[in-house]
Amino acid sequence: MKQNYFLRSLFILLLFTAFTSCNDDEGYTPVPEPPVQVSPVDVNLANVPYPTLSQYKFFTGDMKNMEPAYKVIPYDLNSTLFTDYAHKKRFVWMPANTSATYNGDANVLDFPNGTVLIKNFYYDNVQPENTRKIIETRLMIMKNGEWIFANYLWNDAQTEATLDMAGKNIELAWIENGVPMNTTYRIPSGNECFTCHKSDEVPSAIGPKPQNLNKSYTYSNGSANQLSRWIQEGYLNTAPQNITSTIDWTDTSKSLDMRVRSYLDINCAHCHKEGAHCDYRPIRLAFNETTDPVNLGVCVEFQQPVGQGQSHIIARGVYQRSMMYYRMNSVEDNERMPLMGRSVKHTEALQMMQQWISGLGEPCP
Template sequence: MRLGATIFSLGLVAVVGASALGAGCSNSDEAKDRGDGGDGGPIQADPAPYGLDTRPSNTTCKAPARPPSTASVKLQQVFANVDVGNPMMMAQLPGDGSRWFVAERNGKILSFPVQNPPNTPREDLNIENQITDLGSEGGLLGLAFHPKFAQNGFVYLSYTTGTDEAIVSTIKRFTSAAKNGTAFAAQSDVLSFNQERAGNHKGGCVQFGPDGFLYASFGDGGGGGDQFKHGQDTNTATPSWFAKVLRIDIDHGNPYAIPSDNPFANDTTEKKKEIYAHGFRNPFRFSFDIGKPGREGTGELWLGDVGQDNWEEIDKVRKGGNYGWSIKEGTHCFPPNTTNCSSAGLIDPVYDYPQPNGNARAVTGGRVYRGKAIPELVGKYVFADSSSGEVWTLSFDPTTGKPVIVKINDSGTGGTFTSVAEDADGELYLTALGNKIYKVVPNVKPPASTFPQKLSQTGCVDPANPQNPASGLIPYGVNSPLWSDGAEKERYVALPDNEKIHVNADGDFDLPKGTVLVKTFSIGGKRIETRLFMRHDDGDWGGYSYEWNDEQTDATLLASNKSKPVGSQTWYYPSRSDCVSCHSTAAGRSLGLELGQLNGDFVYVSTKRLSNQLATFDHIGLFDAPLGGAPETLAKFPKPTGDGNLGDRASAYLHANCSFCHRPNGIGGGGTDFRYATTLPNRKACNANPENGNMGITGAKIIAPGAPEKSLVSVRVHTLDTSKRMPPLATSLVDDQGSKVLDDWIRALTSCTPTDAGP
């Protein structure tokens, strides 16, 4: 039995299976592809080889330029021709801005010249055989060049090694004999320690401070709620390096010496002398405000600490400081229902921000800008969030001292950001999973926005009656829909004329620039929202939400998220960053458009035919190459509430509702992989301990065979607590039918190694 296969389905999909034959184009799940001919009655559809005879011409519905940003700076993708895989961070040699060195998560160090395109990369180090990536937050995490690299050729790497059962965090030194960054070798151990058996909170940042000492950060060991009790463990008999920032003198001693002014320099307890500061949950990235000649910095250490369920924080770290975890999360008592927690001896963050509406956030950290290309940015801290794909500047009001936050990518260009890097001139760059590097650049005064403010102006609907699609749109549906609080959905794809779809090896569709995906949500027959998901000319995607008016005559573009009562429920309109946080690069951006989801029958209203979607797409020439077989030979996801193997149906449900976050390099916490094609033993979920808290359930597992009540994958689907609910965004009601399929399957499980004939 398969249990899972991933691809993003938060997208624009609706399914009609063979069971819809006599009922027009609705299924018994939450989705409804309108096929009623406009009068609400069923349409009689005849089985046919193809639903459409020709590809419609699309002259109106094409992705326009992004709405102009109102910030003074923006992100611009750079080095798009350089393949850097999944970069965790990048840096330049001290005093040499001619090359970038990129640390890939899989254990490679690549470098490429800044000038002279095509910037051909070279491989300078490969330690893949030493890397344990955990499928979550492990791998090669940090890189720091020695300040005297030109003399000694030293680079220091922080990574996880060992096995999934015996994880080790280590820092090792490698040497470039040529002292130019080529052919690193001759590794030597600096420090290492045994990790907890959890896939998250490994920290892994290493940086040299202005004092010449090497600093390193590590998380609390993983899980949730500080379950291993490392957050405040400096006063025990055997403190650890968990939840700490360490500081060591790498130029003296063997393999290092302890700086004489370290807070515990004279303590005799093992693993205590190295501690510089503590009380962190997962200090993923930190940096020093060192500055440049003539643009000197403060020397302060800035750190981004990933929160639990409610708050992310930015800290200015001082020697000997206690930053509160797990007594506090940000400036707030932890657990959240705790009141009057003692703040004695604790240092609050300089800024913390919430995780709204249950939407996951995970602060990456950043750097203070000391470049010269953007004078108005000097002295401001630029930081990112890896889950939401948002990037902000942080400064402080000179009168009140309160934080001033400005989002610099409010018009899109988001990513699973992994670091903020600084070049030799002090200019800032961001790395993101999925082979992306961005630069922070000045934003010239933008022209007045021409982005359509009304749905009727988009070219994707009939302007005379926006309830009808434009003639160039192609309807489609999915076999396993994402739960959207019971809303009915209509879904369309609009491709630029003469452009075609490429099918990736995993079955996901790679859609051309200019593509627009259109999805309209209705409740009780009344339209609530239409979302447009567009692939812009920069190659990346943006999501835009239009709110329908009560008269149902048009819909208006929303600038940010919004909640609104609709009947007896509350409807959530996602922000633009919400859209790209779920439609992430890890899932291929578009959700639902893949072989397994579209391999099914669909009612084509215009021709009154019931036909297989893949056969139809192929027949009208939408693909750039033959599919490689008839639909019956290709992947096909079952309808979760239909007939057939229970395990396969549960797999399809998890794929549509969970895998867009929970998959390799996804933003979901832990190392779970809920893609449909992933077998149950490889999902890292069955009988696996939770890594983000047990929700107060004794003996909780991610999936506990035979016990839905102890399976967090079930409990989270059932809960109405938005900070713990899954899917995490834009849902407030329980999917009774889908959750029953999931629970029935878990009850039927007797082990974590079912056979193909199993439940």
């Protein structure tokens, strides 16, 4: 009995000693909770668009390097809109504790208030210095439930970009894949943005649809599916399943039909759909609608002759008689398609269209 009492007393003494030594100033110090990381981005909806791009704090370090700040997520599309061979870097930012919602494979995600879509247009090998030059950054900001546009023109020093909604032409010479090229690059006005970015007279985004985002992207910490990454970041609250996706139209290992449909979707469908700028024309070029050859214009007679010798929108087997090819091959303001964003011929796409039309079979009756 005395032995048990002695052992219990010894145990209590040791426990008390251990406890007091852990709280000694020279002993154990509790580890503080790590600080919660907060995005530095500043998007005050009452004040946007800001006069300068730097005010948003989208980028860290030298702004021209386009290194995204915390919670500014880079993204890409399976096939991208052609803009006179300009390269593009895209980013998305959303306010804390908000996320987008899936609304169908072929529909733009439903984005929360305060979302910003960030698209930077730049060229490499710009002459005569043979350097990279960022031309403009276009923002779409979800403000009070509706997209607004904000275009920023970069200065020559590449240190700042200034709000410019009036539109501007810039003479540009550069080397693309070893070929010297030049163009009068057009920075669109607000009205020009609205021409393409509208649906039923309401401003709308074009690219960020699940069908276009469903691809792997190489982030700074490794590769991941973009939609999965958005869910991980809290930017998407639903995991869409079995997405019918567009493809990279430049991937020649894919079927020619899929490549053409993917190209026309991203370059043409935003105008050739119900409620859009060219909805009066008898074609519908969204990826989910072009399984029907009639929507592509195959053997469909056109309403307004433009060139000479064209018989159908797509003259099966004869690209020279196809109005779509004629307009894609033209650089005239009143003939070319798309209407905006292109002043030079997209040579690689024209070669693809030639091959596709020529292989469609017997000529139209």
